[in-house]
Amino acid sequence: MLITILLALVMIISGCSSSKDGGNNGTNGTNGTNGTNQQTGNQSGTDQPKKPVNLVFSIWGNETHKKMYEELLAEFKQTHEHINVEIQTIPFDDYQQKLSIMAASQTAPDVAWLAERMIPQFLESDQLLDISESVKSDSNYNFADIYPSTLELFTKDGGLYGIPFSTPPGVMFYNKTLFEQNGLKTPLELVAEGNWTYEEFLKAARTIADPSQGIYGVKLIREWKNWADALLPLFWSHGADVFNEDGTAFALNTPEGAAALQLYTDMIFKDQVHPKPGDAITFDTGKIGMFTDRYSYVSTARAIEDFEWDIAPMPAGPNGRGTSMGFAGYSVFKTDHPEEAMELLKFLTNESSMAVTSQFFVPSRKSILESDIFMNSHELPSAESIQIAILDQMDEARIAPGHRNWQQIDVKMQTLLDYIYTQTAPVEEVLQMMEDEINRLMN
DSSP states (O other), rough: OOHHHHHHHHHHHHHHHHTTEEEESSSSSSSSSOOGGGTTSSEEEGGGGGOOEEEEEEEHHHHHHHHHHHHHHHHHHHOOOEEEEEEEOOHHHHHHHHHHHHHHTTOOOOOEEEETHHHHHHHTOOOBBOOOOHHHTTTOOOGGGGGGGGGGGEETTTTTOOOOEOOOBBBEEHHHHHHHHHHHOOOHHHHHHHHOHHHHHHHHHHHOGGGTTTTTEEEEOOSSSSSHHHHHHHHTTOOOOSOOSSSSOOOOOSSHHHHHHHHHHHHHTOOOOOOOOOOOGGGGOOOOEEEEEEEEEEEEEHTOOOSSSEEEOOBBBBOOOOEEEEOOEEEBBOOOOOOHHHHHHHHTHHHHHHHHHTTTTTOHHHHTTTHHHHHHSSSOHHHHHHHHTTTTGGGEEEEEEOOTTTTHHHHHHHHHHHHHHHTTHHHHHHHHHHHHHHHHOOO
């Protein structure tokens, strides 16, 4: 009788336990419908909080760019509560070298900006994640909206290793107030006449320049270490190039290359219309007539209140304008969190986010570039200026040459340009030294 009573009690207790947890004990899930258990607070297994993930996102932008991304990431956080994103800002001059060191030491960021000259190195070293399946299979992403030509640099062996967010041609920012004070036609007026050439460019620079007052007609170079952005348009407009067509040899040591480099040298030392090497004077001081940079410089220019400014295309040389196209994209490095990093990349490159970033960057999505979102987002530059200086130049703009050993080539070029900057060797000798040294690095 005692055994019977005990068995009955066990059955009663078991039944009560079963009714409390919805028909199962939370471990085998064979009798219930919600798969809960007491240890997880009666939450569904599919609704359990995801483990927090920390991502690092690297950029080289300024504080204005960083603030914009902080606002975007706050929006990203609303739909991805478990993902925390830290923005890592590295100066552009040091960016590729530091990223290389981090990648080699397994501390690379999860998602990073990459410029055109950096992409070959990281593709060759197999440090980037193939994102093709994720972006192409996601019906909400609208992959077809991205200009196919902008994806070529990120494509290798059928895989896709990044999405561009900025594809701007180089432009000429000019101080409209200085032009008017000196009775000069503006670059846009000269474009309309078909006379915007390096000859007219130099005439304007000489007229505006007043070295005794610290006023210069032109500054081609944003930062003295970043020679490529400043000099490539000059080389190309004169029919010269740094590398040969298949990227196997140095090609600048030609009469055309010498003419372009001599023109640059004369601006600094003979005509004195360009700041001396190391001079950090900036366009926003109002003491520079013309300044070449990427469109993203508008984030700084829009804060100018002391003078009027606008943008124009590069002047034409014997071989055309030689417009260079900047290129920057997001890539995912091989990471411990590939799924979360891919979610971040897709968010940053979707239509909504690219509409936001287009206030500073020329977007790679058709729906944004060809809309009022980009053309009329701000009073300056005007839609007319954007059309002439950017959209009309994109078909002929060229992307800077890349090389898997670009980092060492870049440093060597800068070192040899010091012979120009210190006036210790003529242009012809410097070009010969470049040919000898750069060919060794390329091979």
